[in-house]
Amino acid sequence: MIEVTAETFERDVLGSDRPVLLDFWAEWCPPCKMISPILEEIDREYGDKVVIAKIDVDEHPSIALRYDVIGLPTLNLYRDGEVVHQIKGARPKRAIVDGIAPHI
Secondary structure (H helix, E strand, C coil), X not given: CEECCCCCHHHHHHCCCCCEEEEEECCCCHHHXXXXXXXXXXXXXXXXXCEEEEEECCCCHHHHHHCCCXXXXXXXXXXXXXXXXXXXXXXXXXXXXXXXXXXX
16 A cells, blocks of 8 residues: 655556555544555455555645545545546445456
């Protein structure tokens, strides 16, 4: 799992040769903390097919604003620089995997 910043977003997310599941999160967000272990599991199981990344919206609000992220957690799946799927709120592992599977 990688940590993305406003400075690395273009390279790490939009320029990635693999799909990127980007977790918009914040330290104060309990549901964000709940899904973190789930994302780590997905990273271990699907890391060869998809990059799992996180961005702290408090530290890098410009990216959240750019993609109209208004609730946390929000998971955006980027492929070839475009958002192809979005998951809002904490979801179980199966729901996340089922949502991203068609795109990876």
